[in-house]
Amino acid sequence: MSQLTPDRQRQMLRQMLTIRRFEERASEGFRAGEIYGVVHAYSGEEAVAVGVCATLTDRDKIISNHRGHGHCIAKGADLDRMMAELFGRADGYCKGKGGSMHIADFKIGMLGANGIVAGGISIITGAGLAAQMDGEGAVAVGFFGDGASNAGPFHESINIAAGWKLPVVYVCENNQWAVNVPAAESVPTPNVADRAAGYGIPGVIVDGNDVFAVYEAAAAAVARARAGEGPTLIEAKTYRHRPHTERIDQPDARPKEEVARWLEPDRDPIPRLIARLQAQQGQLSDQELAEMEAAVQADIARAVAFAKASPFPTLASALDDVFAA
Amino acid sequence: MATDILMPALSPTMTEGKLAKWLVKEGDVVKAGDLLAEIETDKATMEVEAVDEGTIGKIVVAEGAEGVAVNAVIAVLVADGEAAPSDAGDAPKSDKPSDDEDEAPKSDKPKGDAPKSDAPTSAAPPPASPRVAAAPKPISLAPMSEAAAAEAKFYENTKSLTVREALRDAMAEEMRRDEMVFLMGEEVAEYQGAYKVSQGLLDEFGPRRVIDTPITEHGFTGIGVGAAFDGLKPIVEFMTFNFAMQAMDQIINSAAKTLYMSGGQMGCPIVFRGPNGAASRVAAQHSQCYASWYAHCPGLIVMAPYSAGDAKGMLKAAIRNPNPVIFLENEMLYGQTFEVPVDEDYVTPIGRARVLREGKDVTITAFSLMCRDALAAADQLASEGIEAEVIDLRTLRPLDTETIITSVRKTNRIVSVEEGWPYAGIGAEIAATMMEQAFDWLDAPVLRVTGKDVPMPYAANLEKLALPQVADIVAAAKAVCYR
Numbered sequence: 165m166s167q168l169t170p171d172r173q174r175q176m177l178r179q180m181l182t183i184r185r186f187e188e189r190a191s192e193g194f195r196a197g198e199i200y201g202v203v204h205a206y207s208g209e210e211a212v213a214v215g216v217c218a219t220l221t222d223r224d225k226i227i228s229n230h231r232g233h234g235h236c237i238a239k240g241a242d243l244d245r246m247m248a249e250l251f252g253r254a255d256g257y258c259k260g261k262g263g264s265m266h267i268a269d270f271k272i273g274m275l276g277a278n279g280i281v282a283g284g285i286s287i288i289t290g291a292g293l294a295a296q297m298d299g300e301g302a303v304a305v306g307f308f309g310d311g312a313s314n315a316g317p318f319h320e321s322i323n324i325a326a327g328w329k330l331p332v333v334y335v336c337e338n339n340q341w342a343v344n345v346p347a348a349e350s351v352p353t354p355n356v357a358d359r360a361a362g363y364g365i366p367g368v369i370v371d372g373n374d375v376f377a378v379y380e381a382a383a384a385a386v387a388r389a390r391a392g393e394g395p396t397l398i399e400a401k402t403y404r405h406r407p408h409t410e411r412i413d414q415p416d417a418r419p420k421e422e423v424a425r426w427l428e429p430d431r432d433p434i435p436r437l438i439a440r441l442q443a444q445q446g447q448l449s450d451q452e453l454a455e456m457e458a459a460v461q462a463d464i465a466r467a468v469a470f471a472k473a474s475p476f477p478t479l480a481s482a483l484d485d486v487f488a489a
Numbered sequence: 490m491a492t493d494i495l496m497p498a499l500s501p502t503m504t505e506g507k508l509a510k511w512l513v514k515e516g517d518v519v520k521a522g523d524l525l526a527e528i529e530t531d532k533a534t535m536e537v538e539a540v541d542e543g544t545i546g547k548i549v550v551a552e553g554a555e556g557v558a559v560n561a562v563i564a565v566l567v568a569d570g571e572a573a574p575s576d577a578g579d580a581p582k583s584d585k586p587s588d589d590e591d592e593a594p595k596s597d598k599p600k601g602d603a604p605k606s607d608a609p610t611s612a613a614p615p616p617a618s619p620r621v622a623a624a625p626k627p628i629s630l631a632p633m634s635e636a637a638a639a640e641a642k643f644y645e646n647t648k649s650l651t652v653r654e655a656l657r658d659a660m661a662e663e664m665r666r667d668e669m670v671f672l673m674g675e676e677v678a679e680y681q682g683a684y685k686v687s688q689g690l691l692d693e694f695g696p697r698r699v700i701d702t703p704i705t706e707h708g709f710t711g712i713g714v715g716a717a718f719d720g721l722k723p724i725v726e727f728m729t730f731n732f733a734m735q736a737m738d739q740i741i742n743s744a745a746k747t748l749y750m751s752g753g754q755m756g757c758p759i760v761f762r763g764p765n766g767a768a769s770r771v772a773a774q775h776s777q778c779y780a781s782w783y784a785h786c787p788g789l790i791v792m793a794p795y796s797a798g799d800a801k802g803m804l805k806a807a808i809r810n811p812n813p814v815i816f817l818e819n820e821m822l823y824g825q826t827f828e829v830p831v832d833e834d835y836v837t838p839i840g841r842a843r844v845l846r847e848g849k850d851v852t853i854t855a856f857s858l859m860c861r862d863a864l865a866a867a868d869q870l871a872s873e874g875i876e877a878e879v880i881d882l883r884t885l886r887p888l889d890t891e892t893i894i895t896s897v898r899k900t901n902r903i904v905s906v907e908e909g910w911p912y913a914g915i916g917a918e919i920a921a922t923m924m925e926q927a928f929d930w931l932d933a934p935v936l937r938v939t940g941k942d943v944p945m946p947y948a949a950n951l952e953k954l955a956l957p958q959v960a961d962i963v964a965a966a967k968a969v970c971y972r
Contacts, residue, residue, distance in 0.1 A: 225719065259752035266750040275718050276751060280742055286708050287743060290715020290723075297671075297697060297721065304715075320708025327703070485753035486787045488811035 168218075168379070170447050174456070176218055176375055177437050177448070180210040181460045183234045184434060186243065187406075189464050190233070190250055190264075194410045198472075199250045201263040206234035208373075208405035208426065211433035212337050213238035215378025216305060216398075219386045225273040225291040225304045227284040230265050231337075231404075232277030235307050239274045241267070243463055244470035253474035260477040261485070282308060282315035285334070289321040292332035292395070303331040303389040305382075310338040310347040313356045322395065326363040331389035333382065334397045337372060343408040344417035357399035365395050372400030373433040376440075403431070492541055494525065494564040496550070496557050506530040507555045508563060517545045519566070521824040522769070526563070540685075541651060541824035543568050568649065568826065636841055643830035644798065653823040655797035656686050656762075659804035660724060662833050664694055667722060670808055673700040673709055674726030674763075683728045684764060684823055710736035710761070714743045717759040717813075724808065727763035730779045730817065744813035745788030760807045765793065765817035766858060766908050767956055773944035776952075778909030780856065783815040784886040784918070790839060791885040793817040795860035797827035799883055802837030810839060819858045842889035844896070848876035851966045852896040854919060855906040856882040859957065863906050866962035877966055885915055893919065894927045901932040902969040906962055911939040933969040938962050 168176075187207045193199040206213070209231075217226065217238035228235040236246055241257070249256025249267055257267050268276030275291060278284035288306035295302040312318055313336050325332045336356045340347050353359060360367025366388070370381040378400055385396035403426040407416040416423075429435035441448035496506065509527040513519060519539040526537045546567035550557055557563065650658070664670045671694075676683050678691045678701040691699040702709040706727065713723040727733045733740065740761060748756035767776035784791045790812050794800040800818070807814035845860060846867050855863035860881045867877040878896050882888065897903050903923060905916035916937035923935050941955040 227715075257752060258750060258754075261752055262750040268747075268751045268754060270718070270751070270755045275715070275755075276747065278743070280738055283711070283738060283742060286711020286739065287715035287718065289708070290712035290717070291719045292715075293712055294716045294719035294721050297716075317707050317711060320703075320705040321711065324703060324705065324708050324712065485749045487790075488748055488756040488758075 167383070168376070170444075172218070173441060174448060174452070176214050176379075177434070177441065178456050178460060179214045179238055180375065180434050180437065181456065182243070182463060183207075183210045183213065183237050185460050185464045186233055186237060186246070186467075189468060190247075191406070191410045193250065193468070195412065200252065201250065201265075203250070203264055203410040204231040204408065205404070205406040205410060206231050208432065209337055209339060209400075209402045210234055211375035211378055211437070212335065212372045212400045212402055213307065215375040215400075216307075216333070216335055216382040218379050219382045220273075220303070220305065222273060223300070223302045224386075225275055225288065225295070225302070227275045227288040227291070227304075227306050228277040229281065229284055229308050229312065230277065230279050231309070232265065232267060232307075236267050236269065236274055236277070239269075240272050241269045241274055243467040245269075247464075247467035248471040248474045251471040251474070252476065253471055254477045254481070255470070255474035259481060259485075261481075282312035282317040284308060285312060285317045286321040289325050289330060289332055292325060292330035292389075293328070295331050296328070296392075301331075301390045303333060303386050305333045305335060305386075307335050307337060310336060310340065310351060310356055311342045312336070313359065314350050318359075322360075322363050322365070322397065325395040326365045329392060329394035331392070332395040333385040333389055334395060335382070336397065336399045337402055338399055339402050339404045341404070341408075341418055344415060355399055357397055360397040363395075363397075365397060367397045367399065369399050369401065372402030373431060373436060375433060375437055402433075405432075491546060491568075492543065492566045493562045494537070494539075494566055496559050496561045496563050497528065497535070497537055498559045505556050505558050508550050508552060508557050511548060511552045512536075513545050515545050515548055519543065519545060521821065528557075537563075539566070539824075541566055541653070542826065543824075568651070636838055637843070640835075640837070640841075640843075643802075643832050643835040644828065646831045647798070647828035648831055649826050650797045650801070650829045651824055651826050652794075652797045652800045652818070653684065653686055653688075655801035655827075655829050656804055656818065656823075657688055657690065658829075659801040659808070660687070661690060661693065663805055663808040664690070664698060667808075669720065669722045670724065671698040671700065671716075671721065672724045672726065673702055673713060675702055675704055675728050677701060677726050682726065684820060686818075686823070687726070706732050706735035707739060710739040711743065713759055713761075714739050714747075714757055717744070717757045718747070718755055722758050722760075722808065724760045724762060727761060729768075729775060729820075730763050730765040731775050731777065733761065733763070733779070740783075740789070740813070740815075741786055745786050748812075749788060756811050757813045758811045760804070760814045760816055762804070762807075762816035763818060764820040764823070766819050766821075767940075767945060767952070768820045770947060770949060770952060772947040776945035778817075778907065778940065779815075780817060780885050780907065780909055781914045781918070783817075784888075784915065785913075788813065789886065790814045791817070792839070792883065793819075793857040793885060794837075794883060795822065795845075795855075795857055795881050797825070798829045798835075799837055799843070799881070801829055802835050803839075803883060806836045806839050809836065817857060821858050822861075837883065840884045840887040840889055842883055842892040843881045844878065844892065845881050846877070846879040848878035848900065850876045850878075850900055850902070851970055852878045852880060852893065852900045852903040853906060853962065853966060854880045854882055854893060854903065856885060856915070857908070859906045859908055862957065862959045863962055865959045866966065869959065869963050870966055873967075873972075875966060875970055875972065882915075888918070888922070890922055890926060893922070894930075897923060897927045898930045901930055902966075903931070904936045904938060904962065904965045904969060906938045906957055908940050908957060910942050911937055912942060914939055933971065936965040936969055938965050 187205040213234040265279035291304035357367035543566040550563040920935040
């Protein structure tokens with residue numbers, strides 16, 4: 165990774181660790197009843213959000229889906245306000261009115277999670293249209309899953325983006341399962357990326373658990389978009405470590421051996437990155453790793469404290485923000 | 490504005506045909522839907538209908554001509570008064586709002602080189618189809634408040650425009666005023682709109698701001714929403730609102746809710762516009778009124794203009810508003826002419842109804858095309874000694890309950906008219922509002938005149954039966970007056 169300095173590589177590890185620990189704490193909070201809304205954990209897929217967002221600048225836009233915490237963190241969202249939103253507090257990103265599936269931070273170009281599968285794909289295409297009209301080289305990146313690639317907006321949006329050469333990067337996180345149905349039963353082609361051929365755009369398959377591979381694929385797609393050459397479809401093959409949601413009675417039809425295999429250190433994106441950095445002379449000492457882990461845990465603890473200290477929204481606020489003045 | 494009447498195609502492969510017969514002559518006044526000519530190929534024959542109202546200014550291709558190319562100009566339609574012979578009995582002109590219920594359209598337009606008729610439909614033949622049950626009535630402004638008076642002031646200087654032209658002018662003026670405004674939709678650019686509403690916009694603003702989309706409602710609606718999230722102000726045209734159902738997720742889940750869901754971070758300044766309601770003989774999937782569907786949803790403003798003046802003023806208001814606006818037009822009204830304020834600053838206030846006609850005996854509320862029928866019903870009622878007050882709701886959300894209640898306090902009776910289905914319709918909302926806020930003033934139950942509770946049938950006689958008719962409104966008004 166010649167473009168990425170050792171510092172940058174360590175930052176990427178720290179972001180991935182932050183996402184993992186955030187999700188672990190959110191799951192814990194859900195089980196403890198502190199967080200009463202649904203939580204879809206991104207654990208296991210961290211390399212995709214971090215690898216892609218490492219290629220973006222502040223002016224670039226992203227959109228997310230129901231499994232959106234990782235995308236927010238990778239784009240630079242504030243952990244305190246994220247956690248406060250999950251706790252349903254007034255200082256949350258959405259003042260406690262959005263919850264996990266609607267966290268947005270328009271100031272950093274995070275146009276929101278979206279609770280409707282495929283709902284964000286056309287919106288991010290519109291951000292691409294706006295970027296093209298602005299003509300200042302910004303790009304728009306849409307994150308969605310394998311399931312969304314079967315839905316109409318996937319086709320409608322990519323068809324338009326390809327025709328109009330919009331600066332959009334479509335990132336399909338293929339975690340291989342819908343809630344309980346294998347993606348292979350729903351996607352008739354071997355790869356989601358194969359569908360790119362139908363729009364005459366590049367379809368790139370990448371190991372979604374290798375953050376540097378994701379980074380390289382995204383960097384090429386972003387460069388292509390900035391150059392006005394149009395969109396790219398990236399399929400990042402990955403796996404979710406957790407069931408679809410953190411509900412205690414959430415059924416999980418995935419074979420236990422399959423899940424266990426993906427949790428092993430040679431597949432889990434975080435141990436893989438640690439091993440890689442440690443194998444490179446001087447990139448990451450044991451002490452640096454321990455300090456990083458402690459710092460991340462402190463960030464999460466601070467976010468939880470912030471959330472708990474924040475008041476619940478006032479009842480009067482329920483009627484605010486329906487219409488803009 | 491002169492409109493070219495083009496040689497139509499009977500099929501996608503037809504390139505030329507014979508102009509078999511003219512059914513009109515130069516100088517004839519026609520309305521939308523009137524038969525103009527018969528054309529034929531070796532395979533079939535077809536009648537050409539007028540899309541707009543106006544006067545046949547010139548017949549370009551003579552009867553019997555063969556090998557007439559598709560899209561060749563066969564005749565020129567001029568707006569009444571532009572170049573056509575005048576009807577003898579010009580209606581009296583009025584320059585100011587008046588309570589006179591039979592007031593003719595106002596005209597302050599400088600007189601051009603041709604005589605002018607201000608009563609365009611007075612000389613027209615009787616309606617040939619159910620969709621032109623009554624001629625459009627002139628609007629009589631009846632100020633009920635300062636807002637109405639302020640609005641009336643703009644009507645002191647007007648020009649005659651069709652609803653189609655008024656909508657186009659509204660978009661053009663707002664696009665000149667604000668670089669962020671752009672138009673997208675199916676066939677809006679090169680073809681200038683399936684109903685020719687965007688005429689001239691591509692020429693003036695170029696393909697960057699007037700964008701043809703593929704036939705992909707969910708896609709381009711979401712794209713509009715995403716562009717709005719990024720600071721632009723899109724106008725999204727639906728070829729008809731029937732097709733917007735494909736995009737309902739984006740309209741409701743994204744456009745209407747994001748301001749709230751994001752804790753006030755980002756709203757969605759966007760206008761969704763296009764024809765709504767029954768056209769004629771296109772059956773169930775192409776004939777329905779979406780007013781109550783959208784009005785049900787918090788976060789959406791819903792507007793439905795009747796007159797050209799409101800079409801312009803309300804669309805300008807919609808474009809300037811920071812919220813998502815559903816702007817319901819009507820195909821039957823596109824070609825109708827009304828007086829429109831000349832002042833480009835005329836912006837209709839959102840959430841204000843307009844009293845189209847004052848009366849003391851019964852209140853009739855309507856919107857969009859139904860205003861025409863409500864006014865016709867009021868005429869008929871007047872002849873039977875019942876003075877109806879007709880209110881054009883204009884904005885369906887937020888609803889101007891103040892104007893309605895003020896009227897009901899005077900008349901103590903109200904009939905709601907809408908083209909849509911009765912169940913959970915706009916009339917149901919008005920009835921509930923009257924129960925809650927005007928109960929003590931009512932001397933009769935609120936009655937609703939609505940479309941029938943069935944999908945729209947195709948056959949002309951059944952279609953007419955399914956739609957509210959003037960006679961239905963008259964009967965309802967008499968019923969609440971116990972007459």
